[in-house]
Amino acid sequence: MSYMPVSPGVGMEENFLSLDDILLSQERLPCKTDTEFPGLGFLEKNADSRHIPEGTKMEMPLWLAKGLYERKRRVISVELPKVYREGWRTVFGADANVVDLHKMGPYYYGLGSQMLHFDSPENLEIAQTVLQTFIGRFRRTMDSSQNAYNEDTSMLVERLDCLERALFRQGQSGLNGFQLWEKGRAAQLTASSLVTNYRKRKITDLQA
Amino acid sequence: MFCEKAVELIRELHRMTDGQLPAFNEDNIRQVLEEMKALYEQNQTDVNEAKTEGRSELIPTIKFRHCCLLRNQRCITAYLYDRLLRIRALRWEYGSVLPTTIRFHMCAEELEWFNQYKKSLATYMRSLGGDEGLDITQDMKPPKSLYIEVRCLTATGDGMVIINSVN
Numbered sequence: 001m002s003y004m005p006v007s008p009g010v011g012m013e014e015n016f017l018s019l020d021d022i023l024l025s026q027e028r029l030p031c032k033t034d035t036e037f038p039g040l041g042f043l044e045k046n047a048d049s050r051h052i053p054e055g056t057k058m059e060m061p062l063w064l065a066k067g068l069y070e071r072k073r074r075v076i077s078v079e080l081p082k083v084y085r086e087g088w089r090t091v092f093g094a095d096a097n098v099v100d101l102h103k104m105g106p107y108y109y110g111l112g113s114q115m116l117h118f119d120s121p122e123n124l125e126i127a128q129t130v131l132q133t134f135i136g137r138f139r140r141t142m143d144s145s146q147n148a149y150n151e152d153t154s155m156l157v158e159r160l161d162c163l164e165r166a167l168f169r170q171g172q173s174g175l176n177g178f179q180l181w182e183k184g185r186a187a188q189l190t191a192s193s194l195v196t197n198y199r200k201r202k203i204t205d206l207q208a
Numbered sequence: 209m210f211c212e213k214a215v216e217l218i219r220e221l222h223r224m225t226d227g228q229l230p231a232f233n234e235d236n237i238r239q240v241l242e243e244m245k246a247l248y249e250q251n252q253t254d255v256n257e258a259k260t261e262g263r264s265e266l267i268p269t270i271k272f273r274h275c276c277l278l279r280n281q282r283c284i285t286a287y288l289y290d291r292l293l294r295i296r297a298l299r300w301e302y303g304s305v306l307p308t309t310i311r312f313h314m315c316a317e318e319l320e321w322f323n324q325y326k327k328s329l330a331t332y333m334r335s336l337g338g339d340e341g342l343d344i345t346q347d348m349k350p351p352k353s354l355y356i357e358v359r360c361l362t363a364t365g366d367g368m369v370i371i372n373s374v375n
Contacts, residue, residue, distance in 0.1 A: 002297035003227030005290060017286045019222045026215055037269050039254075043209060061209065067275030068268075075268060195301060 011113050020162070024110045025063040029081060032057050034074035062114055071119055078118040080126070083108065089129045096136035101161035108161040109134060137164065145171025149179060210247070210276040214240045214283035221290050227301075229294045232315040237284060244280050247273045295322050299329065300345055 008020040015021050037052040044052050052058070060068075060076070068076045082088060083104045092099065101108045112130035116123050144156045145168040153172070157165055217236055224230060251273045258266045295318055298306060304326050311319065334341040 002300040003294050004297075005293060006286075016282060017289050019218050019286060019290055022215070022218045022283060022286055023222060035268050036265060037272055038266055039250075039269050040272060063211075063279050064209075064272075064275050067278065068271060075271070 008110070012116055014114075021110075024107045024114070024162075025061065025066070027062050027107055027111050028059040029062055029065050030057065030079040031060045031065055032077045032079070034077055062111070066114070066117055069118055078115075078120075080115065080120060080122065081111070084112055084115055084122075084126050084129070086122070086125075089125060092129050092133045092136075096133040097140060099133075100159040101137075101164065102159055105161040107163075109163045110161075134163075138167075141168055142171060144168070146175055148172070149175060210243060210273075211240075211279045211283065213243065214280045217287040218283055221287060227294050227297050229291065229298065229310060229313050231313045232291075232318065234315065237287075240280050240284055244277055247277050247280075251277075291318065292321060296325060298322075299326060300348075303345070304330075 006015055006018040008018045008024070009015040014025065033052055033054055033056045036054045039050060040052050041048075041050040044056060044058055060078075065076065065078050069078060088104075105111065109130055112126060115126060120126065141160060141164050144153075148156060153168075157168055160168060213236055217233060217240070220230055220233065251270050254266045254270050254273075257263050258270065295314065298310065299322070302310075306322070314322070329345075333344055336342040336344070
């Protein structure tokens with residue numbers, strides 16, 4: 001495939017041009033304003049005033065929280081989403097495999113890494129839980145992606161977060177490639193999938 | 209919240225995972241640029257007021273708008289860049305003549321970029337493989353046979369020579 005999109009950043013880094021990272025940073029976080037924001041009252045639906053007063057609890061997308069947060073000044077405070085707090089961390093510690101990470105995320109690992117930017121006293125525990133969760137779940141993701149051939153994988157993928165789904169897809173792509181090679185079809189000329197999909201589109205356009 | 213339109217552009221591209229090129233969303237881009245203009249002008253006003261009348265309480269708001277400007281800028285840049293990656297892939301998948309349906313999805317600047325890319329690629333290919341050049345967009349998979357024929361270019365006497373010349 002000749003189309004190679006910009007990949008997401010690793011760990012606490014984001015790649016400026018990565019579509020995945022832009023969507024990840026769109027995730028909303030519970031925040032509190034530690035100062036007044038004059039003239040922006042219209043953004044806060046509850047506020048009657050023209051300003052956002054200090055101490056307002058509101059949700060902000062990650063990109064805004066990262067942009068406004070300052071370690072040495074009181075601009076905003078960012079609360080930990082439930083899934084990174086102690087209660088849920090204990091659940092992950094008990095058995096990471098049972099959790100529906102798509103429902104709890106869908107960017108569990110990505111957002112967890114980004115949360116470390118906000119200097120929470122629990123940062124160490126958050127980082128350790130996110131890492132251990134990944135380790136605990138990876139084996140199952142890898143195994144299922146390598147053994148599900150030519151079948152409906154929606155059940156396997158349902159409870160995976162976005163990172164795990166990307167890994168699963170990679171595993172499937174490798175598995176399919178291997179199967180084609182085993183059948184001696186690796187060298188067969190096939191129309192590019194890009195071309196085939198455009199042709200399909202054309203027919204439906206005519207029918208519309 | 210600001211920057212919602214900008215993220216729509218990203219979602220539109222992100223949905224098409226196989227590299228297809230959707231129509232250039234000129235409308236949406238125009239709206240994002242308008243939002244940026246408004247944010248910028250409001251910030252100019254507030255910066256002047258903060259400087260001349262010492263109203264430092266405006267600074268959090270100025271910062272807020274600045275974050276939004278940066279976010280819009282990021283989304284538009286990433287949108288345009290990802291589209292170029294897709295357009296570049298089209299040269300390799302389709303060849304140098306694109307079907308009209310795809311051409312309609314490209315804006316004028318993107319068409320110009322595609323033409324320039326085609327030219328650069330052609331110049332490069334002509335410079336390979338001696339007089340005739342080499343079309344590297346063909347035969348993108350390695351050969352399956354164990355042996356390939358080679359043509360010896362120079363007589364070097366005894367000994368093993370490996371020459372990279374494919375019939």
